[in-house]
Amino acid sequence: MVDFARVQKELADCNRDMAISGVSIMLHGNGNDLSHLSGTITGPLATPYEGGTFQIDIRLPEGYPFEPPKMQFVTKVWHPNISSQNGAICLDILKDQWSPALTLKTALLSLQALLSAPEPDDPQDAVVAQQYLRDYQTFMGTARYWTETFAKRSSIGTEEKVQKLL
């Protein structure tokens, strides 16, 4: 059983300071399933993801928080550790380094940190990682272009949702 009491608390805690942290969580598709959530992170400053808003699909397994949440980018993103095909994420704390003491908020913050500091030596997307290592300029260009194209279109929608929650 997912510990829903904790999830409720986590949501409240996370959304309290979303303006500062740049991450927020809400129920998926405005439904009422506490095990299917939708996270949002803003692209970190001074990266090709700056100005973008990225949606992350969050599913909580039965054993949450003793098992890690399953997270996947919904917004297309050009990043060595994120699949350009399906948004799968390669991040240790979402796998074997997960600890029940971590929260959805800390996980999202880690994703934000991952956007700032790619780890091309441990890639999820080999094509992107190759480009990152061999042709950094082109990589920056593509990542910026993808942010412009995919991460800004929905920004109005997201802001509306944010307003609603506040």
Added chain:
Amino acid sequence: MEVFLSSDEEDYYYYSDRDDALEGLDVEEDSYCQPKSVASCQVITKESLLIAQREELHRVMDLLKLSEQHARTLLIYHRWDAEKLIAVLVEKGKDQLFAEAGVSMVEQKVDFSLQSSSTIMCNICMDDIPAKEVTTMDCGHCFCNNCWTEHFIVKIHDGQSRRIRCMAHKCNAICDEAVVRNLVSARHPDLAEKFERFLLESYIEDNRKVKWCPRVPHCGNAIRVVDDKFCEVECACGLQFCFSCSSEAHSPCSCMMWELWTKKCKDESETVNWMTVNTKPCPKCYKPVEKNGGCNLVSCICGQPFCWLCGGATGRDHTWSTISGHSCGRYKEDHEEKSECAKRDLYRYMHYHNRYKAHTDSFKLETKLKETIEIKISILESRESTLKDFTWLTNGLNRLFRSRRVLSYSYPFAYYMFGEDLFWGEMSKEDRELKQNLFEDQQQQLEANVERLSKFIEEPFESYAEEKVMEIRMQVINLSVVVDKLCKKMYECIENDLLGSHQSTIHNIAPYQSKGIEKASELSPCWISKADDSDAFLQSVSNIQGGTTEPGWPSSSPNLNGNGCSSRKRARKALGDGLFDLNLPA
């Protein structure tokens, strides 16, 4: 293992110097009964598992003044290699040794449960919990009992019982096994038992020197070797296996050769290889078609004509150079070469495989011999005769089994030793031919003598006159010695002349054991008396051990040795010492 070989050697020289083989035999009989100084492999049963690991645990506990659970954590981290653990201790110091393995001992542990009035916020469920319902681990992290329990259950189900880490992020500490046991058993007693079992079995699974017996269905035993992991052992259940790769005993093949060979025999890759080169699928019915001469217009048994060169369907009319309505690429020269190669490889494989198979089959047939021989012995025994001792016959039979195995596995060995797969680039052509001749000479000598031995043993001597029986007896005794000597020589040749000159160390071959594959001895509890505590418990464990294994013995150990039938006790003792040659077919 060394002890084994050298004592053999003495036996052998002693033997060959003797004129009177009868006397020599008696001497060998005596040597059988002498206990060997160190057994090189032991069987660990479900009951003796705890005893087996106690030695290592106590060593670490005494050395570092630790509790058993911390010693266990350290040993699990270092895969039960106490030597390595001590090396790390000397090199890096106690603190680092502990930190790496996740052993933490906080001196001033804040005991929340004493402040019974207050509540504590658990960082996992984010609730305020009464102080008596929380647990602080050795690392100092404190969470509520419910959350700990959940965490333990998830980790045990996840197969991580041996290293359940603290719940705090980036805390490397391993949770106190007593806490895990208590909390989990409160909710799931079964799971707590499993946890206990997993913890104990770490000694087998995370240990280089211990392996599960690979019998299917599982016999529940594991085998521990003393120092050489390249050896062949026999479990108490009777299964003989290669300790290194857990497949059947296969020396003088190396593990890699044996793996390649079984794979090759299984998928018949040579046949497939030959077929792809020599046949083409019919474009209509897809059956493989072999060209048996004539021009390149081939017709399949189904009636469909097609071009042999490109495989495409054609019309029927043709001349020697053209086919109506069809033209394709020109004849390719390398095609012929490829087909020749495949043919040659296949024939080579067949040569070795046929001989390997022939000896394996003989080996299986000779299994029946064991029963026939027993009948013959009882007939001879009932006769009025001066000949009363028939150990020469059982010894000869055992020698036959042993050498037959060696012989059959020597063929896959030769296939790889002199073939293209493994050593092709490491030897010049002349060098290889020289070595191959050397090896094959020995192999043939062995083969001839094994067959002779087999012939004599199979003779219907129970109906012969005593004089004739004595003659056969001499032959069997002599051939047994010769065959043993030849096996030994062949292994020496492999080790020194064939593999010795190669750099690669991947081809480790279990040494030849004249007396057969060593039976794992029961775990001897002599050193346990040194352990200070729980004598009564150990007593009870060894009682269980004795109780469960004893009834299993008669069925699991074929009593082929002469005295085995009459005196089970003595046979069992000898088996324990691993000195009896009972390498019968499984």
